[in-house]
Structure formats: C-alpha cells, structure tokens
Amino acid sequence: MSASANTVPINLLDLDRKGLQAFFAGLGEKPFRATQVMKWIYQEGVVDFEQMTNLSKSLRVYLQEHCVIRTPQIVVEQLATDGTCKWAMQTHCGNRVETVFIPEERRATLCVSSQVGCALACSFCSTAQQGFNRNLSTAEIIGQLFLAQQRLGSERRITNVVMMGMGEPLLNFDNVVAAMNLMMDDFAYGLSKRRVTVSTSGVVPAMNRLNEVCDVSMAVSLHAPFDELRDQLVPINQKYPLGELMDACRAYAQNGPRKHITFEYVMLHGVNDSLQHAKALIKLLKTVPSKVNLIPFNPFPQSQYRCSSMNDILAFRDLLHNAGIVTTVRKTRGEDIDAACGQLVGQVQDKSRRHLKLPVAKAESHVL
Numbered sequence: 001m002s003a004s005a006n007t008v009p010i011n012l013l014d015l016d017r018k019g020l021q022a023f024f025a026g027l028g029e030k031p032f033r034a035t036q037v038m039k040w041i042y043q044e045g046v047v048d049f050e051q052m053t054n055l056s057k058s059l060r061v062y063l064q065e066h067c068v069i070r071t072p073q074i075v076v077e078q079l080a081t082d083g084t085c086k087w088a089m090q091t092h093c094g095n096r097v098e099t100v101f102i103p104e105e106r107r108a109t110l111c112v113s114s115q116v117g118c119a120l121a122c123s124f125c126s127t128a129q130q131g132f133n134r135n136l137s138t139a140e141i142i143g144q145l146f147l148a149q150q151r152l153g154s155e156r157r158i159t160n161v162v163m164m165g166m167g168e169p170l171l172n173f174d175n176v177v178a179a180m181n182l183m184m185d186d187f188a189y190g191l192s193k194r195r196v197t198v199s200t201s202g203v204v205p206a207m208n209r210l211n212e213v214c215d216v217s218m219a220v221s222l223h224a225p226f227d228e229l230r231d232q233l234v235p236i237n238q239k240y241p242l243g244e245l246m247d248a249c250r251a252y253a254q255n256g257p258r259k260h261i262t263f264e265y266v267m268l269h270g271v272n273d274s275l276q277h278a279k280a281l282i283k284l285l286k287t288v289p290s291k292v293n294l295i296p297f298n299p300f301p302q303s304q305y306r307c308s309s310m311n312d313i314l315a316f317r318d319l320l321h322n323a324g325i326v327t328t329v330r331k332t333r334g335e336d337i338d339a340a341c342g343q344l345v346g347q348v349q350d351k352s353r354r355h356l357k358l359p360v361a362k363a364e365s366h367v368l
C-alpha cells in the first residue's frame, strides 16, 4: 500500500482497464497484468501488493515503491430506519462527500457523488447551496463503490449504481467515465450498462460526447416543460435550452441498445405541478423514448419550496400514464438521515462565490 516518499505515487484506482494496460505496457509488462490487478482490487478486495501472488516478485516490489491503492476514508456512517445507509467520505484535502446505499427487494443501489459540492445552482437542491470545491478523481469515485461494498460484505452485493449524489457528473467527464468503465468491467464490478445510470442536469455537449464513448443509462433532471421556468429551476438551461436538450436526448436514446431516457421531475407545489405542466411535458416528450420519474420534493433548511400534495402528484402521474408514458413516483428513502435526493451536503470548502452554508446532516450517526 506504500510508495517511496520522494516520488508522487500513482493511485491505481485512478486507472480503468485501458489506463492500467497502458501503465503496464510502459513498464514492459503484458496487458493481462491490468486485469490481474483489477481482479485483486475490485473482486478480492486486496490492496496490499505483496498479496497479489500471481505477479512476479519484481513487479510487486516496483508497485510497492511507485504506486498506491488509496480510497477516501469513511468518517461517518448513518443508518436510517428503512435500511438506507449514508456514508460521509473524507478526501485527502479534508472535504467530505456523501454516498448512499438504498436496499430494495430486488436490487441494491448505490448513489455515488462525482464532485465536492456542485457549481450548478439548481434552486431546489441543497448540494447547490453549498457551492463548489473541485472534481472528484476517478479513485475517489470508484473508491465510494469499493468502500460501500466492503462495509456491506459479500452477502449484500450492490447491483446498481446511480451517479445521483453530489455534483454534476458530466462536468467531471473523464473521471466519471473512467469510474463507470470500472463499474461495468467484468474484471472489476461487472455491472450491466442498464444498471449504471448517469444523471445530468442537461450539459448538452457532454451528453453528446458520452454518446460516443460510453454506453450507460441516462437520466435527465428535467423539472420543467417550459424554458422560462426551467431557466429558474435549473439555470444551466439558460445555456442549453429545452430544444437542444431534447435533441441530445433523442440522439442518446437512438444510439445502440438503449431504449429510453429517464426524465426526473421534482414535484414543487404551485411551481411545476399543475395539469398544464403535465400536458406540456407530454408534448415535449412526444418524440423521445421516455420514462418519467416524479420526485417528491425533499425539503432542507432554508429551502423556499414545498412538496406537491400526494393528490397532485398522483393526478400528474395519471395524466402522463394515460398519454402512454411510463411514470413512476420515486419513493423517498433515508428521510430521517437526510439521505434523500437533493439533501446531500457533505462538507464543502466552497471555492465558488456562493457563501450560503447549510449545517451538516443531523440524525443518528457514528464516527468511524
């Protein structure tokens, strides 16, 4: 796990299979060293090079001297009454991001963060209020899955990953793609592309780029069917308005075996939840293979919105459903530990100009 003091060690968790193959090629080693090391790390949980017994002694010594396998550190673990578990993970620079495990009957989902804070300022999201510090490295992203799986043990396997934690994944493109490659790699976690979902607020150029390099499922945080309203709720809409966003969605859904885009729609009382909004949404989605996921708004301190009533949410859902759009209402999980959508705050030393700070999550927790 160590490297000599006076060189900057390479963190092997920063490299996906291609990256590792290039690294080993540079050492004059065969490409299969990459998959051997991946199996040790991600499938066996071995992080001590000395224990990687199918590598030659000299290679092990080299790795020991020049490389590390370093994840963030779990510093707080909170367990909700519904079984949801939230971890605060501390990075080497002292910031904290949050990762949430959501067990269900047929699947077990990990919600992973991609950035320390978020630069996008969506008005209904508490992560946004924190400001932005930096992108997470590939190691810090895949490290969340590594640590969560380690804490859960081999009987509780994580079956799905959603990039729906803190941050805008497509603004940390390269590191997120490398981490998702590892999630789907048979020599690492081997999750199918249907079980790895990237969620974006609509960074159109990056969606188009993703279409070229990676084949994961796509969720888009839509939240409004009109530009005027979306400009306020999801300000990146001012740069990439709905027309362009829908073009990117159509292109993404058409490429390869992907069948649909999931549209997330937070239900805000009196803001975006009327039947007019539902009708406009139906019209907007007419030419995109879509599923809609309605998210009851999760409040946080100083939030200016209220959640729509369940009656309004169900009426909205029924209208979409009757128009032939598969529509689900997201079950709020981990409410008692502030682990629900939009409630992740971690601990962010804000480098942006937003200074409004929110308190760190309350609830039963223990420091590890």
Ligand code: SAH
Residues within 6 Å of the ligand: 122, 124, 125, 126, 163, 164, 165, 166, 167, 168, 169, 199, 200, 201, 219, 220, 221, 264, 265, 266, 295, 296, 297, 298, 299, 300, 341, 342, 343
């Ligand atoms: N930045 C990415 C990833 C975040 S995913 C994105 O925007 O898609 C988290 C999801 O929860 C997004 O759809 C986000 O818009 C939604 N969300 C944010 N704040 C929320 C809140 N307070 N209540 C419910 N959903 C919220």
